Amino acid sequence: MTWILFDWAGTLAFAVSGAMVGLSRRMDIFGVTVLALLTAVGGGMVRDVLAGITPPVALRQPTDLLMSVVTAVVVSYGYEVLQLDRRRRRTMTLLYDISDTIGLASFTVTGALTGLTLGTGHPYVFPIMLGVITAVGGGMLRDLMAQRVPVVLRMDVYAVASLVGAWFMCWSWPIWGPDVSSWLCFIIVLILRGCALKFGWQLYHPRPGGRVFRRKT
Structure with a gap:
């Protein structure tokens, strides 16, 4: 149930963000839907292939696909009405x-939960990589299709928030179990990403006078 809860929440949230990118690029309803689908299920499909889960869950249980399509249509309609x-x-x-x-x-x-549940590979590297790939993979596909530099390569603290959250999940897993460690990971990523948006945190950019973290001007 923990995995399903976060999977549905992530699918719905990323479908909304993907649809909004499509609308901002003046795409038609098909393009908007494609971006919503890529963002919502793309990272999970890559995760499943790397974890040896084939066919990917999204193709065996189409709930995420249907949810993404419905979300894209609703967001498009709301954008047109407003x-x-x-x-x-x-x-x-x-x-x-x-x-x-x-x-x-x-x-x-x-993503991290999938790696920890499977119990294969390195106890930290495998689940952390699956977590980050699941979190940023769909967004990278979305941005490439929208002809944008992927957010993860240019935006303020983004993938780093996922890395830190996944690490804490791996650390807390043997101590508090899957439920507590899942919520801990979720909250940490929310806080880090929220603070990055609020305070303009950015990673070091190789330029004269740069700092590891700098405030947006």
């Missing part, structure tokens, strides 16, 4: 940030 002035556009940006953050945290949990 007359977006400058104030509402800021609200849409906030909605994108919130949904993307929830998706990042939820899929970090499902």
Whole structure:
């Protein structure tokens, strides 16, 4: 149930963020749906292939696919109905940030949980890598299809939040078990990503006078 809960939360949140990127690129309903699907299930499918789970869960249990399609249609309809002035556009940006953050945290949990449950490979490297790939893989596919530099390669603290959350999940797993460690991971990723958005944290950029963390100006 823990895995299903976070899987559904991540699927819904990432489908929203993917659909919003498609709308911002002036795509038609098919393009918007494709981006929603890629964002919502792309990372999980890559995770399953790397973990030896074939066919991927998304192709055997189409709930995530259907949820993504419905979400894309609803978001598209809402975008068309609402007359977006400058104030509402800021609200849409906030909605994108919130949904993307929830998706990042939820899929970090499902990816790491998959690796820890399988119990193969290194007890830290395998689940952490699955967690990060699940969390950022779909967004990378989305951005490539939208002809953007992937967020994970240019944005403020993003994949690092997933890495830290997955590490804490691996550390707390033998101490508190799957439920507590899953929620701990989820909350840590939310806090780190939220603080990065709030305070403008960024990683070191190789430029004169750069710092490991700097505030946006």
